[in-house]
Amino acid sequence: MTLVIIGLGAIGGSFAMSLMKKGYDRIIGVDIDKQTIELALNKGFIHEGTTLPDEVLAEADMILLTLYPGQIASFVQEHRNHFKPGxxxxxxxxxxxxxISNVEQILPDHVDFIFAHPMRGSEKKGIAGADESKFIQANALITPISINKEENIKKVEQLYTDAGFDTVTRVTPEQHDEQIAYVSQLMHVLSVSVVNSTQASDDTLLFAGNSFKELTRIADINESLWGELFLYNKDALLSSIEAFEAELNTFKQALQDEDDVSLKTFLINARNQRRDWY
Amino acid sequence: MTLVIIGLGAIGGSFAMSLMKKGYDRIIGVDIDKQTIELALNKGFIHEGTTLPDEVLAEADMILLTLYPGQIASFVQEHRNHFKPGxxxxxxxxxxxxxISNVEQILPDHVDFIFAHPMRGSEKKGIAGADESKFIQANALITPISINKEENIKKVEQLYTDAGFDTVTRVTPEQHDEQIAYVSQLMHVLSVSVVNSTQASDDTLLFAGNSFKELTRIADINESLWGELFLYNKDALLSSIEAFEAELNTFKQALQDEDDVSLKTFLINARNQRRDWY
Known part of the structure; x- marks a missing residue:
């Protein structure tokens, strides 16, 4: 099985390292940066490497695209004549x-595209952020569509299991986007909004404890990637922000009214739900 | 020096353990729960213990009240005739x-009250949450008022240093409340509001990564304590929520307008501020 990984950043590099460790027999790395390819070859993350995808795509049984959201459809479009049948x-x-909507319009009939989401972010950019243990105990989501062949979905599930993922779950693309808007994107929006508050100052850390440090960790954000992710999921994210605002308003109203009972009920509900989860 | 600690919960118990380790020669613990006193005595957290404060207050050079906010003024009122002069x-x-406003109205002239805030919360309630290392590297704030004697402020600063605190900083009560509304109370309000969202479900953890787990940690909240803290700081907290909402609205507007430049600028500003801090 020949695996071609397009993009050797933190995610692509971690897949390469994890699958090399698992014993995959032919991993080819593609990156626009020549030094990244050399480093990956020298460190043994990949078997072969190139900056020119068309040289190797015809041999690829599986192509793992670790590109930014906006680059996926254009990559498929540009290289559609070089994919191996099947x-x-x-x-x-x-x-x-x-x-999915962008890719479906241009995908050649002789290949299959299984859309997936490894849920393990990275604070470090580039191949320096790659780690052979990155996906241990992580979760992945696969969002099958009607044109996908079951055998190909299973191949991608196997790829994730081989890379170390703990669970690989199938969900609909719509469910994925709604839930990710809530559990991931909203967290980032809250964090950056906290940090951008006019209350922020040079004295802030004099007063801050663990909760502030933790909640603002993800405000150290990659603006290009997240700017794209937010825009591509605009409707689901706006709905999620509005659902959050409704709760915030409930709290504010209870505080404004000095309604001790409503305030405590709000806190108790949150505590019980948090304890149910973790 | 005789130190009386009123309340042997996680905070009072940690002060007792830390100061015992430091070599304080007379630490008396007071708690309404007899078993707590017995446990603290058996474990060597305190030299003496009682459920009856009036028995020991007359001997106290320093009285550390680790009570809920609403209990402070009423404790002073109830025991005002038992405090030792000075x-x-x-x-x-x-x-x-x-x-401060509540206590100032009833404080006897022959004692001084130095208001302070050890910034180290606890997820564990009661003496089971006490830890002799709890305050290592923690920060404390002291909020002097005009009637305080400098020598007494210094004594409380020494108490905190002896308990292991890294920094003890003097700020005005107003600055304290405004900043704590932002760095601590707002974080808790956001966390509980996230958890109470109508988007929360049994499936949530299928999609959640580290950021969701971290941001919701403090939603496992003590509703009695935090209900009081929020209500006592109502105006500053409402202002802090409103300052946060202004930023959230800026983000929402940029997203709604698909204004890529404003969105990225918002994220870059947050990233730079977060990196300045940590």
Whole structure:
């Protein structure tokens, strides 16, 4: 099985390292940066490497695209004549319905595209952020569409299991985007909004404890990637923000009214739900 | 020096353990729960213990009140005739102006009250949450008022240093409450509002990563304590929520308008501020 990984950043590099460790016999890395390819070859993350995808795509049984959301459809479009018949393509982007819609319009009939989302972000950019243990105990989501062949979905599930993922779950693209808007995108929106508050100052850390440090960790954000992710999931994210605002308003009203009972009920409900989860 | 600690919960118990380790020669613990006193005595957290404060207050050079915000003024009122002349009282509550205002009206002239806030919360309630290392590298704030004697402020600063605190900073009560509304109370409000969202479900954890787990940690909240803290700091907290909402609205507007430049600028500003801090 020949696996071609397009993009050797933190995610692509971690897949390469994890699958090399698992014993995959032919992993080819593609990156626009020549030094990244050399480093990956020298460190033994990949068997072969190139900056020119068309040289190797015809040999690929599986193509793992670890590109930004906006690059997926254009990559398929640009290289559509070089894919091997029966090849399985898969992506790692954190939004699904918009990407699927763009790719479906241009995907050649002789390949299959299984859309997936490895849920393990990275604070480090580039191959320096790659780690052979990155996906241990992580979760992945696969969002099958009607044109997907069951055998190809299973191949991608196997790829994730081989890379170390703990669970690989199938969900609809719509469910994926709604839930990710809530559990991931909203967290990032809250964090950056907290940090951008006019209350922020040089004195802030004099007063801050663990909760502030933790909640603002993800405000150290990659604006290009997340700007795209937010825009591609605009409707689901706006709905999620509005659902959050409704709760915030309930709290505010109870506080404004000094309604001790409503305030405590609100806190008790949150505590019980949090304890149910963790 | 005789130190009386009123309340042997996680905070009072940790002070007792830390100061015992430091070599304080007379630490008396007071708690309404007899078993707590027995446990603290058996484990060597305190030298003496009682459920009856009036028995020991007359001997106290310093009285550390680790009570809920609403109990501070009523404790002073109830026991005002038992304090030793020249005694220094101090509290640990997370709000200051409202508590100070209540205590100032009833404080006897022959004692001094130095208001303070050890910034190290606890997820564990009661003496089971006490830890002799709890305050290592933690920060404390002291909010002097005009009637305080400098020598007494210094005594409380020494108490905190002896308990292991890394920094002890003097701020005004108003500055304290405004900043705590932002860095601590707002974080808790956001966390509980996220957890109470109508988007929360049994499936949530299928999609959730580290950021969701971290951001919702503090939703496992003590509703009695935090209900009080929020109400006592109502005005500052409402202002802080409104300042946050202004930023959230800026983000929402940029997303709604698909204004890529404004969106990225918002994220870059947050990233730069977060990196300045940590």
């Amino acid at each position: 090849a399985v393509l898969t992506d790692v982007t954190g939004v699904k319905t918009a990407i | 005694a220094v009282l101090t509290d640990v509550t997370g709000v200051k102006t409202a508590i």
